[in-house]
Amino acid sequence: MSYTQRAKSEIMENRSLRSRFKNQQGYGLLLFGRTYGPGSITLATQQQEVARYYAAAITRAVTLTGTITTREEASGGQSAFQVRVDAPSDRRALLNHYAMLYPEGITYELLGGDEGAAAFVGGAFLACGSLADPEKKYHLEFAPPRPETAAVLTGILGEVGFLPKTAQRRGRAIIYTHDSTQMEDLLTFISCPLMSLDVMNAKILKERRNAANRAANCDNANIDKVVGAAEGQIRDIRRLMGDQGLTALPEELRELAALRLENPEASLRELGARLGLSRSGVNHRLRRIAELAGAIQKEK
Secondary structure (H helix, E strand, O other), X not given: OOHHHHHHHHHHOOHHHHHHOHHHHHHHHHHOOOEEXXXXXXXXXXXXXXXXXXXXXXXXXXXXXXXXXXXXXXEOOEEEEEEEEOOHHHHHHHHHHHHHHOOOOOOHHHHOHHHHHHHHHHHHHHHHEEEOOOOOOOOEEEOOOOHHHHHHHHHHHHHOOOOOEEEEEOOEEEEEEOOHHHHHHHHHHOOOHHHHHHXXXXXXXXXXXXXXXXXXXXXXXXXXXXXXXXXXXXXXHHHHHHHOOHHHOOHHHHHHHHHHHHOOOOOHHHHHHHHOOOHHHHHHHHHHXXXXXXXXXXXX
């Protein structure tokens, strides 16, 4: 089951929301369906449960004189469901029902404040919303079927504190957010707290992986730095060995030079631990070796 399907299932399983705010949720579901007008009231969805929920919302709103037709079709290799209100009288009844409830248009106040607005936006998500896998990317969107419905949804979301972005896709307005925190809050707002937790958990896992990658990259960089420095030190030691041998070196330098040749990947701290020296003490002696090797190089 996709993340979109899981989010929509969570909304539909909220019986309290359905009973207390059936008009707000039903209006969001119908208004953001494929068509909503005297000539046609339809919904297109890939989720059979949403198709059934849409039909149930219609029957909860008005007493039908005709039928509701649900047809399954193939779309892009997947099943899709088309739901249609067949009778013109039923379409008029639905339009009149919601027009009487919202005579001044859809406003935050007429929807009944935060909870009513949440039910309305949840209905819109059932009709035209989608959610990407947060493990791959943060993306929640609504694809309203008509420009006027996009403006309505943007306005209501703004009223309750959300600032989504808008774009055009194939001539259709898209309302979306890539902000993980806003996604979490919006999912919670429309009664998807479990999906909100999934987004939070995905974000935590990503942050941990990124931190581990940064630490590994830092460790690798440090190793490369140690190896690069050691190669230079070994060149200096071998230059001294080729010129006069290590026996000509003072004992403290000779001991360190031999240890470095035996342990080319050891850090200065690790070399110092074996010799009972601090890191700075080892560094000081290696500089002396480098100076001696440099002097030999100049003479040549």
